[in-house]
Amino acid sequence: SIALDRGERNEANVHIDKIEETLPRKILQSRLARLNGNQSLSNRLEEEAIRMSEPSQRAKMEISSIIRRFDDRLPGGLDKSESDKILQIISQVRLGDIPNDERESAILSLELVKYGIALSNSNLQEASRSRAEIESRLSRDDIFLEILDLRARLSARVNGSISDSSISWSKDLISNLEDPLTRIMAIHSTLEAVGREFPDWLIEAHRECCGYQLKEDIPSLRRISAQRWYWRGVLESANRMSHWNEAIGRFRAAECSKAANQLVTKLARWG
Secondary structure: OHHHHOOOHHHHHHHHHOOOOHHHHHHHHHHHHHHOOOHHHHHHHHHHHHHHOOHHHHHHHHHHHHHHHHHOOOOOOOOHHHHHHHHHHHHOOOHHHOOHHHHHHHHHHHHHHHHHHHHHOOOHHHHHHHHHHHHOOOOOOOHHHHHHHHHHHHHOOEOOEOOHHHHHHHHHHHHHOOOHHHHHHHHHHHHHHHOOOOOHHHHHHHHHHOOOOOOOOOHHHHHHHHHHHHHHHHHOHHHHHHHHHHHHHHHHHOOOHHHHHHHHHHHHHHO
């Protein structure tokens, strides 16, 4: 598991071959298949592992799969059919099977996904409901709530475009954020919302955030690193090929094979 977390495929393969128990081996084999970019094999192994699991573990594995499915994409709106499918899967998770001391965390994870989907679908009523659920499980002064509110403001459109006040609000927030990781998340959210014709201050903010070293031994941070390289490719067209190739490698290492494949296609079309 540690080797997989670090994206070390060869070491992980050696370790997995030594595991005798069927379920743990199948779970790790599924992750290894994702690292290798074999999404269909990974999905099959994961589905088999979920069926073999006891109820509590099954529910937690389903939630992990949902989060990964939601995250495994390039920046941009989520396809409506895909978001509907994710919501359908969420509705089938048996949260009651998860132990009490872990259930609130599980609910929080699902509400974050539902919040993201609601914003993508411009369903502000559902987004507001999910935000209330999220806030009830975080401290009221948690900085992450500001990131959620930023995404909500950025999702609002005036005549099909993001408002100047939302961009200004984002600029103020980003300039006041001290935590580098939170700052990167805010910058990425703003870049995604603006889409094109990026203001100079945002380009400079992203350039500065590239100087922060992210830990590459955690899949979630490798995904953020991949997104950072993706945006570097968008903003620095002269180096787009090299930047996007870096992003592709990091998406794969973060077990985001769908995002990696999408970027491969995008790069081929651009080239």
